[in-house]
Amino acid sequence: EIVLTQSPATLSLSPGERATVSCRASQSVGSYVAWYQQKFGQAPRLLIYDASNRATGVPARFSGSGSGTDFTLIISSLEPEDSGVYYCQQRSSWPPFTFGPGTKVDIK
């Protein structure tokens, strides 16, 4: 099973600041990583697929990069509605699909 770790666990930033979330895989997953945003009480929402492609309707302030074992999600200029938990997920080797533990983004 491929294990995903994320850092930091929590990020507290002001509107307009840049958020950087990291995801590391226990072995190479190529570019087969997605990022999801989950707001309180809601289902996760797909933001980024295959490491760097924005899903339909996702604002341009969200971007992803990386390959192999190290991946990054960047929110270039935080908006108040970006508050939530962000998860990475790999589809390189399954079953099982695995998710990272999540990074909570708080907007001050």
Next chain:
Amino acid sequence: QLQLQESGPGLVKPSETLSLTCTVSGGSISSSSNYWDWIRQPPGKGLEWIGTTYYSGSTYYNPSLKSRVTISADTSKNQFSLKLTSVTAADTAVYYCARRRPAEYFQYWGQGTLVTVSS
């Protein structure tokens, strides 16, 4: 627009079987190249993939749950279901159903349903 909706008991006793159904609207579960998945999230914790059924009928499960899980589809009702046997408090979670295409990710999700395991 594809929509998924989970339904089932919100409370299950320990050692019993958890049964949930996902009703799909806006699309057919028997249409080609669709996987129909179950994912769960214990309160305050992260996401765990449970398993999937492909439109062809193939199923794949998380090895950690494989001995207790069955996922099946009812094309006449446009539904797919999850059964998890011998539940314990550790199975308390919000259960989500989702749709995924081959070589893709979980794009469509249900709203989730909380199942509590308690006597």
